[in-house]
Amino acid sequence: MKRTHSLTLRLFNIGLVCLLVAATARAAEPVRYKARPGSKVRIDGSANIHDWSMEGTIIAGWFEVPPGTTIDSSQAGIGGMSGDKLNATAEVSIPVDSMHSGKQGMDDVMQQAMDSKDHPRIIYKLTDMTLKQPHTAGTPFEFNTKGNLSINGVTKPVSMLVTVENADKNKLKIIGGPVDINMTDYKVPPPTKFGLFTTKPDVKISFTWIVGLPKLGPGQ
Amino acid sequence: MSQNEANPGQNDFTRRDFIRSTASLGSLMLLMGGTPIYADDTPKQAETNFVAEDFTPVNFGVIGCGARGKEIIQTLALLPGGAQKDGTPNPPNAPVVAICDNYKASLHKVQEYAPKAQQYQDYHKLLEQPDVECIVVATPSHLHKDIVIAALQAGKHVYCEAPLATTVEDALAIAKAAKAAPKVNFQAGLQMRSDPGKEFVLKFVHTGAVATPVMARSQWHKRESWRKAAPTPERDKEINWRLDRTTSPGLAGEIGVHQYDLVCWMLGKKPTAITGFGSILDPSLQDGRDVADTIQTIMQFPGKVNSYFDCTLANSFDGEYDMIYGTGAAILFRPESLGQPYTPAKAWLFEEVDSQNFGWEVYAAKEQFYKEIGITLSAGASHSTDSKKKMVDVPFQESTLHYALKAFRNNSKATKIVAKNFTDSYGDDPEGLVAELAKPENLKERLAAAGYKEGYEATVIAIKANEAVLKGEKVLLPKEIFEIA
Numbered sequence: 073m074k075r076t077h078s079l080t081l082r083l084f085n086i087g088l089v090c091l092l093v094a095a096t097a098r099a100a101e102p103v104r105y106k107a108r109p110g111s112k113v114r115i116d117g118s119a120n121i122h123d124w125s126m127e128g129t130i131i132a133g134w135f136e137v138p139p140g141t142t143i144d145s146s147q148a149g150i151g152g153m154s155g156d157k158l159n160a161t162a163e164v165s166i167p168v169d170s171m172h173s174g175k176q177g178m179d180d181v182m183q184q185a186m187d188s189k190d191h192p193r194i195i196y197k198l199t200d201m202t203l204k205q206p207h208t209a210g211t212p213f214e215f216n217t218k219g220n221l222s223i224n225g226v227t228k229p230v231s232m233l234v235t236v237e238n239a240d241k242n243k244l245k246i247i248g249g250p251v252d253i254n255m256t257d258y259k260v261p262p263p264t265k266f267g268l269f270t271t272k273p274d275v276k277i278s279f280t281w282i283v284g285l286p287k288l289g290p291g292q
Numbered sequence: 293m294s295q296n297e298a299n300p301g302q303n304d305f306t307r308r309d310f311i312r313s314t315a316s317l318g319s320l321m322l323l324m325g326g327t328p329i330y331a332d333d334t335p336k337q338a339e340t341n342f343v344a345e346d347f348t349p350v351n352f353g354v355i356g357c358g359a360r361g362k363e364i365i366q367t368l369a370l371l372p373g374g375a376q377k378d379g380t381p382n383p384p385n386a387p388v389v390a391i392c393d394n395y396k397a398s399l400h401k402v403q404e405y406a407p408k409a410q411q412y413q414d415y416h417k418l419l420e421q422p423d424v425e426c427i428v429v430a431t432p433s434h435l436h437k438d439i440v441i442a443a444l445q446a447g448k449h450v451y452c453e454a455p456l457a458t459t460v461e462d463a464l465a466i467a468k469a470a471k472a473a474p475k476v477n478f479q480a481g482l483q484m485r486s487d488p489g490k491e492f493v494l495k496f497v498h499t500g501a502v503a504t505p506v507m508a509r510s511q512w513h514k515r516e517s518w519r520k521a522a523p524t525p526e527r528d529k530e531i532n533w534r535l536d537r538t539t540s541p542g543l544a545g546e547i548g549v550h551q552y553d554l555v556c557w558m559l560g561k562k563p564t565a566i567t568g569f570g571s572i573l574d575p576s577l578q579d580g581r582d583v584a585d586t587i588q589t590i591m592q593f594p595g596k597v598n599s600y601f602d603c604t605l606a607n608s609f610d611g612e613y614d615m616i617y618g619t620g621a622a623i624l625f626r627p628e629s630l631g632q633p634y635t636p637a638k639a640w641l642f643e644e645v646d647s648q649n650f651g652w653e654v655y656a657a658k659e660q661f662y663k664e665i666g667i668t669l670s671a672g673a674s675h676s677t678d679s680k681k682k683m684v685d686v687p688f689q690e691s692t693l694h695y696a697l698k699a700f701r702n703n704s705k706a707t708k709i710v711a712k713n714f715t716d717s718y719g720d721d722p723e724g725l726v727a728e729l730a731k732p733e734n735l736k737e738r739l740a741a742a743g744y745k746e747g748y749e750a751t752v753i754a755i756k757a758n759e760a761v762l763k764g765e766k767v768l769l770p771k772e773i774f775e776i777a
Contacts, residue, residue: 107717109724127733130710132717167713174736 103142105135105283108243113166113279116250119271126182128171133164135198135246135283143244145237148209158215162198164281181263185255186224195222196230204233212237212247221251223258242285249278349373349383350701353390353424353448354406355415355439356431357398358531360453364428365391365405367693371701386426386701392418395530415439419446426704428697429453432533433541437462441469444476449704451697453481454742455549455751458541460773463751467776470744474725475715477707480747482553483696490554491740493623493639497558502618503647505559508599509615510551512543515608517577518585535581537762543587543603544568544757551614552591552757553742553750554625555599558616563591563599563753565768568760574606589757601757620647699739706737749774 111131117124137143137160142151150158168188173179186194200218207213212235221230232251239245255262255273262271352368354361365388373382388406392415393399399411412418419427419442427443428451429436436457443450450470457463470478484490518535522528533539534546541549556562570584577585586604593599614625621643707729714721714728728734742750752773760767 109714109718109721109728129728129731129733130713130717165717167709167717169709170713172733172737 100139102136102139103285105137105244105285107132107134107164108282108284110239110282111280113171113277115171115275115277117271117275124173124178124271126171126173126179128166130170131164131166131279131281132193133162133281135162135244135281136160143213143236145207145212146210148207150207150213156203158201158203160198160201162196162219164196164198165193166195166279167193178263185260185263186258191223191225196220197222201234217248221253223253224260226258228257239282239284244283246281246283247279248281250276251278253277348705349385349387350425350705351389351423352386352426352428352701353392353418353421354388354402354428354430355392355418355443356429356435356453357391357393357402358430361391361393361398361428361430362402362405363693364430364697365402367691367697368428369405371694371698386697390418390421390424395527416442419443419448425449425708426451426700428700432530432539433545434458434462434533434539437465440466444469444473444478447476449477449479449700449707451479451481451700452747454483454553454747455541455545455754456480456747457751458539458545458755460752460755463748463755464776467744467748471776472722474722474729475707475711477700477704478744478747479696479700479703480742480744480750481696482550482742482746482750483692484550484554485557485742485746486696486699486740487692488695488740489639490625493625494558496641497616497623498560501621501641502616502623503620505597505616505618507597507617508555508559509617510548510555510599510601510613511610512547512551512601512603512612513608513610514605514612516605517579518583518605519577519579519581532581535583537582540583541755542570542583542758542761543585543605544570544589544601544761545751545754547603548587548589548601548757549750549754551601552599552753553746554614555591555601555616556749556753557746558614558623559593559597559599561593561595561597562749562771562774563593563769564771565592565766566590566753566757566760567592567766568757568762569764570761573604577605584761587761589760591753591757620644695739696741699741703738703741706734710734745776748776 109129111129113128113131115126137158138152140152141158144151168183168186169179169192171179171182173182196219198217198219201215202217204214204216215234215236216231217234218229218231220227230251230253232248234246234248237245237247253275255275262273264270354365354368357365368386368388369384371384371386373385388409390412391399391402391406391409392412394413396413399413403409403411410418410421418424426449429439429443430453431439433453433455434457436452440450440452440456452466455463456466518532520531522531529536540546544552552563566589568587568589570587572578572581572584573586585606586602588600588602591599591601612627616623621641624640624642626640710729711725714725718724753769756767756769756773
C-alpha cells in the first residue's frame, strides 16, 4: 500500500515537471499572429485623365513578436518590450489577382504588368519596428517601420508608418501606409491606352491587416 | 427545358417598315404609347478598361447531349474568345473538352460542335477528367440530383438546368450540396436572371416604376407535341420523359419555372399559394401521355397580389410574354417584339395618365424617349439614316442562354480565384469563404446569375404548381418550404 502511494506521488511529480517544462518552452516561443479574414489593401494611382484605384480583401502571412510580448492597445506599454524597439518580424503576401479595380480590363493589364503568372503575390518582409512616440493607453500604437517589398520579382526597401490596435480579444488591426511606390522601380510599366490614357508611375499603397493568435481549443 | 429566346436579328426601322408592320406588336406598342426600355448598350468601361474582358479559357464538360445539350454546346462554342492586339482571334474561351450521354447516338449528334471532346456514357468517368472545370447538367430534370451532387463533390463548378429537380426533396438536396460547396460556383439554369435587358428593367420595377403592383400575367403558347421519335419502347420511355407524370413536372415545371421566377423576381416576393388547372385538350396529343397540354395557374402573393400564367402546346397565338401591372404603369417583357422572330427580349412601359412623375422617370424619358421621338420623326421621313439605325439598335443581341453561360464561365473563374486565394491565405474556413465571396469587392467581379437559392425557390414553386395542376386545386406554400437549412 505504502509502495503504491509512493509510486503515485513519483508519477505526479514527473507529470508536474513535464508540465512546467512544456509551459516554459511555450513561454520561450515567439508569439505568432496569423493573418485572418477582414483585411483590406488599396493601391491608388493617377493618370493624365482621371485617378484610378485597385482594392483587395486578402492579405496572408504572419506577424511575430518575441516570447512574452503582449500587445494590447488598451494598455500604456507593450508587455515584455524594453526600449522603443519591438523585435518583431512579419511576412505579408497579397495575391495579385485578388486586387480589383472594378474594371476587368484594368485588372488584366495590371496583372500582366506585374507578371502575376511568375510572381503571383506582392510580398513584404518587416525588418525593423520602432515606436514613433510614447503610447497613450486606449490609442493605437504608432511605429516607424522598415522592410522589403517585392513586386514583380523586384525587391526594394520601404519605410512606412504603421499603427497597431486591438481588433478584438485575440486579434490585432495593423494599419499601414500610404507608402509611395514608383512602379517603374519594380519594372512594372505604367499601363497606357492608345497613347491617350496614360497612368503615372507613382502609386500609393495602404492596407488594413487583421492578424490573430491561433484559435484555442474548447476549455483553453 | 429552356425558353426559346435565341439569336436576335437586326432591325432597321424605316417609315416603310413602320407602315408595313403596323400590325406588328412593336408598332402597336408605339401607337399605344408604350415606352421601350433599353439597357444601356454602352460598355460599362471607362478609359482604363484596356481590354474588353478576360478571355482565359475555362474547360467545360456537358452531361446530357439531347436537344438542350446540343444547344448548350453550340452556345459555348460561340462564347467570345476575344482577339490578340493584332486582331488575331483567340480560340473559344469555353472549350467543351468532355461530353456525356448514356445514349451513344446523342453523342454522335453533337460531336461536330465539340470535335475534340472526350466522349463518355458514364458521367462518373467524365467527372474524373481532371481538366474539366465547369459542368453543365442538361439531362432530364428527374435525373439531375445524383449528377449535380457528384459533380459538386468532385470540385467542379456546376450549371444545372431548371427546374433543378422534379421533387422538392431532390431540389433541396441539390441546394444543400451547393450551399455546402462554397469553393465552387453553382448556377441554376434560370437564364432570364442573366439577361442584361431584364436586369436593367427590374431596377425600374424595384424603384417604383409601376407604383403599387396589383397583378402579374405570363403566358407561353407554342404548338408542338413535345413527343420525340424513338427507335425502341425503352428509348421512347427515356426520351419522352416529359410526357410521363412519374418523371415530368409538366408544363408548370418545364416551362413555368422560368416565368414564375421572373414574376417573383419582379415583385420581390415569394408566393404563399398556387392554384392550377390543366388537361389534355388537343385530340392530336392524346397519344398515351398523361401530362396536360394546356394549363393555367394562379400564384397568390402576400398583399393579395395574384399572378396568372397560362401555357399550352395546342395553340401558338401571341407566343410568350410576361407583364406586371401597377397603379402607375404596366411593364411588358416580350422576346419577339417588332414582329421579328429572334429579337431579344425587350420591355415596354405603359404609364397611366395620373401616374406619379419620379425623378428617374424624367431622366429616362429624356434618354430613352429621345430615341423613340427620333423613331417617330424618322418614320415620318422617307429616308434611312444612321440615326434611325441607332434608334432601333438593340443593345443585347444574344440569347439569354448565351448570357447565362457567359455568366457561369465568368463567375466560376471568379469563385475559383477567390477560393484559392482565401484558402491559401487563411486555411480551410467555409464560413469565412462565404463571407469573403459576399464582399462587394468580389461581387463586383460577378455577372448576374441565379444561384442555388433562386434555383431552389423557383423549382419548389414550379413543382407545387404542377401539383396544383394535377390536383386541380390550391396548394399552399408555407414560408418554411423555401428554407435551405
